[in-house]
Amino acid sequence: MIFQIFIFLIFGLIVGSFLNVLVFRLRDAETLLGRSFCRSCKNSIRWYDNIPLISFVLLRGICRDCDTKVSWQYPIVELLTGISFVFAGYYFFSPGNILSWLETAWLLGILSCLIVISAYDFRYMEIPLNILIISILMTFVFLIIHFILAFEPFFFSRLWYGFLGGIIVAGFFFLLVLWSREKWMGFGDVWFGFVAGSIVGFPLILPMLTFSFGLGAIAGLFAMVYGGKNMKSQISFAPFLAGGTIIMIFLPQIFPFFFDFFIL
16 A cells, blocks of 8 residues: 555646646647747756655756746646645545546546646636646546446446536536626636536535635635735635635545535
């Protein structure tokens, strides 16, 4: 088990490094095949300066060539990806169970998408449509395959609960968009709500939304106290919805009896 966790951690850190590249290059429609480079001086980053987490610490968060500060997004995304991959491997992966291989592969992909969407929206106040489409396709391909392999009755299947959860959350966000005239959130959040609701499924969408809005409220309070924001300032909601979604992916696995009693 320790070796398995180590493999998932290393894989997660490597993927997290790639996700950082994806976040920056999606915006400018740059190729993903080129070498990593400093966003300030444009010099290529040496391989030994591109080791996830370690290079950031050794370089004290600055570029070797131009001494420009490197964004904290890099180590945060790498660390979050590594930790989430470890949790996915620990709680969902079982070498002897083919469904666990399927679910773990889907989770690693969907966690990566959630992290990219969060980082992108936090940085640019915009949700990348192409990552949303990938997330929807990935989720429903998994749910359909799971439905076929698990031989579940349709109205008691993860496919049905996933679709129902997505529709409810998207519908709720759509009403908020109409009511606020896109001041509280945009239509990108509606689609992201469909993705998030489909991932956790009904009835776990209620605690998911509770965690999401709770995280958003705490962050908003800190932004007003320490960041000079006010009640009219815009704050990205996608990172908090992603956070609530990730919490609800793992929390029922960590405390199954609690959720069996109070929710299911």
